[in-house]
Amino acid sequence: MSASEVAVLLSWLSCCGSALWRYSSNSPSYRIFSTRSVIKLEYEGTSFSKWSVPEYCNVQNETSPTTKLRCSSSGMHYIKPVGTGIDTDEERYLQVDNSDFCFLWYYKLMLCPCPPLYINFFELDGDEVGGPSFRTWRVTVPMRPDDAIKEIKGNPVAFQDCFVANFATVVISPFELQPSNLSLLPLTSPAGTPLLFSRSTCTPTFAVIVSDMETFQTNDSFRTWVRVRVPPNILSDEDRHKVTGSKSKSIVAMWTEHEIYLGYPSLQFVKIGTTTELRILLHLPKTAKPSVIIWDKHRLYYCYQDFSKNGVIQTTTGEENLSTISDGSSIHQVFADYYGNIVVKMENNVMFYFKMNIVDALKLPLWINKETKSVLLLSLSTQVYLVRVIDNNTIEADDYPLNLEVKSTTYKIKEKCPYMVFHNNIIHNFYFLDKGKNLTFWAKIIYPENLGLTVILESYGPKLFHWQQQVQYEIALGYCTKTLEISFFQRVDYLNVKDYFSMVFDDNGFIEDIKVNFIIWEIHGRNDYSFTKTMKESGCLNVAQTWESMIQLNKSAPLEHVWGPENYKTCFSYAIGKPGDLSQPYEIINISNNNSIYWPSHHSGMYVFSVKILDPNYSFCNLVTIFAVETYGVIPR
Structure with a gap:
């Protein structure tokens, strides 16, 4: 190739091969993208001339590759950079809303002296309206490891003619990270390999990324991060520079109606047993049904709705091999969020989109340069974000407007729906x-x-x-x-079933006013109190269950497991229980039976009670709480 041909090729690559543009707003995760927003435009390339926008949108400087845009009217707005060699495919249709929201809740997290409780400062922050930040409310929220996603809501109160939008966020106990020590030696993947990454399913804000320059770790979705390094002489230079994905652990579990398999990075699948054996081992009901997506370097294969739908994901043009329309690049990552969105990212950052139970994928506009190494992760606001490893050996993380990009792409297809x-x-x-x-x-x-x-x-x-x-x-x-x-x-009656636990399989909880039967016990073993109602006064037809009788029936069980909804029997039926002395105290309480506990008048002391819901039809959850009572006896004269 002659020098002039090389120059032409390099010119073409600089003008067209790496040209792209993107947009952003001050609102986290693009939650507010409206006529009140300032939209920042950024063109990356050398062939730019000006911005083409609708007449009801105003560009601060139409000839600058980096500028700001405001649109006075809502709708799908055609935005496109104009210049020599710029492809028509680089146009976008941005959906600008006419929203009454221009503020978002956000929070600051601070550890209190008694983990795992955290203090959260919920505040108001203005978007692009030029107003001051409001620091008004302070709320203390108890944290639980199985309750990570919070939605911050407020009453519909207006500030500066704007409302405050609800905001979902991940609030969890952060992992402690060791600070970066630049005197240590870096861990890297082999030169030229795509990024390796790992994120915690239960703690999505925690992630590790391995590049061919460094290993990075975060506990807050890469708002902050540290380098993971090792002391000298721990590993050889060769070992430090060949970090790879695990080859010993499985990466996917798959199952048919009768068999279970584990899949490994080498695309080998090993049968580990049958579904019947697993259900017996884990005491599981027959509720797990297969719905999976698997992939190789070029294609994605789906299995939906209990094997009733199977096939290969294809694009709107009918292409199944995604590498064919991605300049030969291979699949690097398949990302799924909490809302059923699935993004397929190729090694060269070309991305495709589809939703769970959908078989067609959209090719999305290029967002970052094809040479940049990147990973898709889940942000603190439960939205997708892009992490890029840049040349100066650092990390940059930016929100990715998945919803806006999907709407722009589908709008360009111009398919007509039969409904309005x-x-x-x-x-x-x-x-x-x-x-x-x-x-x-x-x-x-x-x-x-x-x-x-x-x-x-x-x-x-x-x-x-x-x-x-x-x-x-x-x-x-x-x-x-x-x-x-x-x-x-549901129409299942859980009272008097033969095997209560075979029907109960959910372990999530909620809180509300209790209107059903519950029992109490003093956790230190004190029994110097009684109940105001007898079994007869409560309407029992046979002898009711008591703590004494239930302990005799379950001698080997801990006190908290002796009596509960799984073995509760009513006393209000002649067919259940046995006749006997109905003058005994009735030890079951609810909001309407007027039963309560009492102490002799001379007692003084502290009692700590556990409370458990007894009604088997109230909840799948094991609803238990603790309260304390301090009694003051009558002072003798």
């Missing part, structure tokens, strides 16, 4: 339904009259729930509005 509007109130990927509770969803569709569209509920998996549905119609001005309302509930 489709709304629903399903905002989470999964919900918990406890005993005695109903869960109601609605979906509304508006379409031209006589098209005959409808909303369909598909159900698969074990039949744990019943549901009722109601459809409402309204026709006006040539359009039909159809609303489907669905309520889910």
